[in-house]
Amino acid sequence: MLQPVDLDAFLAFLAGLAALVIIGLQAWYDRRDALLADHRRLNSAFSCARCGTTYVRPRRREEAACPRCGWNNVRLRF
Numbered sequence: 001m002l003q004p005v006d007l008d009a010f011l012a013f014l015a016g017l018a019a020l021v022i023i024g025l026q027a028w029y030d031r032r033d034a035l036l037a038d039h040r041r042l043n044s045a046f047s048c049a050r051c052g053t054t055y056v057r058p059r060r061r062e063e064a065a066c067p068r069c070g071w072n073n074v075r076l077r078f
């Protein structure tokens with residue numbers, strides 16, 4: 001048994017649904033952008049104590065070997 005639905009109520013329901021979808025998408029993209037920015041920002045910089053080479057390694061790490069001489073250096077802190 002179908003009940004007649006008021007057109008205004010139906011349109012209001014559709015508008016509310018569309019607003020929810022848009023707000024949800026915005027939240028999802030905001031979260032995704034924040035995660036990607038963190039991933040790009042979390043590089044570690046090193047300056048070799050033996051040969052003076054400056055280099056960067058992805059992710060946060062405390063030590064990395066120099067690409068030129070192989071010396072193990074600690075992360076630069078700013």
Ligand SMILES: [Zn+2]
Pocket residue numbers: 048049050051052053066067068069070071
């Ligand atoms: Zn080096």
